[in-house]
Amino acid sequence: MKTNDLIIQTTTKLVFFIIFLFSIHIFFAGHYTPGGGFVGGLVMSSGIVLLMLAFDLKTVQDMLPINYTLITAIGLLIALFTAAGSIFFNVPFFTHVYDYFNLPLLGETSIHTAMFFDTGVYLVVVGVTMNIIQMIGGDE
Amino acid sequence: MITFLWVIVVLISLSILAFVYRLVKGPSTPDRVIALDAIGVGLITLIGLISILFDTVFFLEVILLLAVLSFIGTVAFSKFTEKGEIIQRDRNS
Numbered sequence: 001m002k003t004n005d006l007i008i009q010t011t012t013k014l015v016f017f018i019i020f021l022f023s024i025h026i027f028f029a030g031h032y033t034p035g036g037g038f039v040g041g042l043v044m045s046s047g048i049v050l051l052m053l054a055f056d057l058k059t060v061q062d063m064l065p066i067n068y069t070l071i072t073a074i075g076l077l078i079a080l081f082t083a084a085g086s087i088f089f090n091v092p093f094f095t096h097v098y099d100y101f102n103l104p105l106l107g108e109t110s111i112h113t114a115m116f117f118d119t120g121v122y123l124v125v126v127g128v129t130m131n132i133i134q135m136i137g138g139d140e
Numbered sequence: 141m142i143t144f145l146w147v148i149v150v151l152i153s154l155s156i157l158a159f160v161y162r163l164v165k166g167p168s169t170p171d172r173v174i175a176l177d178a179i180g181v182g183l184i185t186l187i188g189l190i191s192i193l194f195d196t197v198f199f200l201e202v203i204l205l206l207a208v209l210s211f212i213g214t215v216a217f218s219k220f221t222e223k224g225e226i227i228q229r230d231r232n233s
Contacts, residue, residue, distance in 0.1 A: 002231075003223075008215065019208055026201060034198050043205065050212050053219055056231040137227030 005054065012054035019047035027122055037118035041125025048126075049133060057137060068130040075123025082116045142193070149189050156182040173217045180210030 023043040030036030051060050086095040098112035156179055163175040184203050191199035220226050 015211070022204060022208070026205075029201075034201060039205070043208065046208065046212055050215065052227045053212070053215050056228040058230045133227070 008054045012050055016047050016051055019043060019050065023047065027118065030118060031112065031115070037121030038125055041122045042129065044122075045126050045129035045133070048130060052133070052137065057134070066130075068127045068134065070127075071123050072127030072131065075120045075125075075127060077120075078123065079117050079120030082113055082120065085113070145189055145193055149186065149193070152182055152186050152189070156186070169221050170218075173214060173221065176217070177210060177214045180206060180213075184210075 023040045026035035026043060027037060027040030030040070048060065048064070051063065055063075083094045086097075087093060089095075096113045096117075098110055098114075100108055100110050103109050159175045159179045159182060163172050163179070166172045166175060184206050187199050187203050187206065191197065191203075216226050
């Protein structure tokens with residue numbers, strides 16, 4: 001029996017972008033306020049779960065053609081390279097640096113290498129969570 | 141003003157207790173799902189009041205996070221009660 005889920009699908013199309021922007025905000029605000037890579041990744045994956053609830057697994061796979069295992073591997077690689085990059089400058093493993101840069105749109109911004117490590121955490125959390133949910137939910 | 145806020149905290153805690161009563165007692169599953177959703181809203185209000193009382197802005201992101209999670213949980217529960225499965229493989233087949 002086919003059902004018509006108009007209200008939930010329209011709401012999802014709106015709410016997904018709010019959740020997406022909130023996840024990005026929590027990720028970037030993690031240095032000075034509560035948040036960070038872990039919570040941001042969980043919020044992002046809960047947004048994708050909302051898409052899966054309103055549509056189905058195949059439609060979401062067509063919308064976001066992402067291999068989540070690859071995302072996990074890329075996140076781990078980013079974290080490892082951020083940690084290992086400090087070796088080339090004759091400082092101990094995991095030493096972080098920061099500096100101020102003049103970015104085109106944002107003006108003077110402080111960029112810390114811990115942010116790249118956090119990017120790795122974000123990608124790993126999104127990849128692992130979506131892998132688990134797809135593996136459990138996609139079973140017939 | 142502070143006394144007034146504490147009175148509201150007590151009132152909302154009592155209403156959450158009433159929702160917990162409906163959650164335990166509720167005869168059907170939709171009753172329990174709606175009770176859980178209302179408990180989520182009560183917690184959101186409580187966190188807002190607590191962040192006023194503790195004079196901090198660091199709890200405000202928790203409010204939005206709890207609203208998102210409560211919404212997704214309610215949608216998942218209602219889809220489970222309606223269709224029997226939460227994530228379908230292919231809806232159009």
